Amino acid sequence: MKIKNNLVLALSLLVLSFSCSSDDDNHQQEPQGAYEDGMLITNEGNFGQGNGSVTYVSDDFSYTEQKVFFNVNGTLLGDTAQSIGFYDDLAYIVVNNSQKIEVVNRYTFQSVATIDSGLSNPRYITFLSGKGYVTNWGDGSNPEDDFVAVINLETNTVSSTIPVEEGPERIVTNGTSIYVAHQGGYGQNNIISVIKPNSDEVETITVGDVPNSMVFDNQGSLYVLSGGIPAWTENETGGQLDVINTSSNTVSATFGFDDNEHPSNLTYGESLYYTLNGGVYKLAVGSEELPTTPEIEVVNFNYMAIHNNVLYGVDAGDYTSNGTLQSFDLETNALKHSKEVGIIPSGIYFND
Structure with a gap:
């Protein structure tokens, strides 16, 4: 009897080890069945190859499941998993x-x-007043066809569109208005669109060149980080941080970076954090000047977020094979965990 029990235990451990390991595109990994209490990582995949995916990582990093959508539904997610938005018990995955x-x-x-009509190069999504709002680039070569699609959340269809200026990208809401950062699509832009949900009226705020990330602080101010125009355009400008x-809906303060400095990945957790030249910098709310020394060095994040005083970042590596998710304790700035995720990870979403 003891030998039989040991054999059953060994076989069970073997099955468990296979179910928790990574797999290739042609085989389904055993579904976890519940993906709360962890992070969902959007992996863009290789452009044009249809291998975008979502990775689940548990809060304690003890369990990872690659290609969650495929594992559960038996079909590939699609080409370029861009972002995720949560509304009640639903996740809206923009592909x-x-x-x-x-x-x-x-x-x-x-x-x-599946919402597969009324969209054109969709990017990011937010929710307000029972509706979804999705930024769309339209045809990247046409600066006149960009829009925000309005989603009817009862029917999961596009109910209307709001024309906006070129290159709408990140989109956030404070519960009253919707703010859209216009990075510029295939060009460059320097505005924030403000959409009033009841009328769909749009006003604009001028910020730095190529705004790439936005966060609200706990007082309701909106911080907009702009990367500046890159050097390859031969019209290089430095980054800028604007406080709205x-x-x-006016700019109350501006912080300028040097002409060759291009910050990104602004996030908030009691203080503001952003990346610049391979480092993570911390800026206390209310500061009058930018920091000169990074808190964390030697990182190469595509995206960064803070949750429960832990900083998380995703690194795409060589952009052809699997990337990594890393976490850092903000009390010590020490690396806590590192986990392999999918190809070109670019978003972190906390599924509490």
Whole structure:
């Protein structure tokens, strides 16, 4: 009897080890079944190859599951998994080059709907007043066809569109208005669009060149980080951090970077953090000048976020094979965990 029990235990451990390991594109990994209490990582995949994916990593980094959408639903997610937005128990996965949004239960990843009409190069999504708002580049060569698609969340269809200026990218809401950063699509832009949800009226705020990330602080101010125009354009400008008073929708403060400095990945967790030249910098709210010394060095993040005083970043590596997710304790700035994720990871979403 003891030998039999040991044999059953050994076989069980063997099955468990296979179910928790990575797999290739042609085989389904055993579904976890519940994806709460962890992070969902969007992996763009190689452009044009249809291998975008979502990776699940548990809060303690003890469990990782690659290609969650495929594992649960038996079909590939699509080409260029751009971003995720949460609304109630649903996750809206924006799949850029497949021109669609996959709607799934955020905890089981069972498919609920596919929105595959009324979109054109969709990028990012937010939610306000029972509607979804999705930025769309349209035809990248046409600066006149960019828009924000309005999603009817009861039918999961595009109900209307709001024309906006070129290159709408990141989109956030403070519960009253919607703010859209216009990075410029295939060009460069330097505005924030403000959309009023009841009227869909749009006003614009001028910020630095090529705004790439936005966050609200706990007082309701909106911080917009702009990377500046890159050197290859032969019209290089430095980055800029603008503080927007959301009551008046005016810029209340501006921080300028040097002409050859191009910051990105602004995030907030009691203080502001951003990346620049391979380092993570910390800027206390209310500071009057930018920091000169990084808190964390030698990183190459595509995206960065803070949750429960831990900083998380994804590194795409060589952009052809799997990237990594790293976490850092903000009390010590020490590396806590590192985990392999998918190809070209570019977003981190906390599925609490």
